Amino acid sequence: MPKTASPLSEMTEAFVYDSSDELKPDESFLTTALPGFKDALSARRAIRIFDGEPIPEGIMRDCLRDATLAPSASNLQPYELYWVRNEKKRVLLADDCLGQPAATTAGELIVVVARKDLWNTNREKLLRIMTADGAEPLVGPLDEYYNHIVPMLRTTDTLGVRDLMRRVVIWFRARKGPTVRTPVSRGDHRVWANVQSSLAAQTLMLSLSAHGYDSCPMGGIDKLRIRRLLGLPRGADVSMVISAGRRRPEGLYGRRIRLDESDLIKVV
């Protein structure tokens, strides 16, 4: 594949492959997938009181695997899902969720962790997978993307010198045309990882719903204590805790309320 000035657009082509074991939408897809998807979507509510029964292990594992099918930037998957099964840790975790009933009554607790610090570890793993089993070494746009552009974007240092350099480069580039303007600060790297972890979190909750189980995402939690409880490094960022299980009827606090469509959906 020739080197080009636009590796991002070329990547799309490079990822197109034929695999007979992957589901390919056809005309029947609308009738088979859509009703189930809508059911799972509308059944998912934030449930605050569960019956406390654990979710069967096989189902939990399936839901967690589904979550990992969420998309992620550069496919770097910079997050981890901690399914906390150790009883002592579970009690401490519920406490760190400020004793919210959604946590204390849950059958299962999952901590969603954003790992901006794992970008390079994951990149190296990804490259190994992509080139395993006699596959060709990366060339052209993919090589350029994963071996130059991704490191250029994601490398950081404690003093923020890299971010400052990127800020200058971006300022010059942006004068010429559209430019990716982040990351240029520590906050940008955190946001980046939290975007990816949140997509996995939502996929997990939808999968739980499709399996007939309920959930509640919790952000009103002590993230520092949870990070320490799990023994995670400072670069790891607890995104949220998801409680899961079967709802008790009183665990649904009210009807679903959403803003007017026109507030949320803008057609321009």
Ligand SMILES: Cc1cc2nc3c(=O)[nH]c(=O)nc-3n(C[C@H](O)[C@H](O)[C@H](O)COP(=O)(O)O)c2cc1C
């Ligand atoms: C990131 C995030 C953090 C949340 N934190 C809490 C929380 O700490 N406690 C809680 O009871 N609900 C929490 N929620 C649930 C929301 O209150 C709930 O999703 C919202 O009211 C909409 O209701 P629905 O999910 O039933 O449609 C959180 C939701 C999200 C997405």
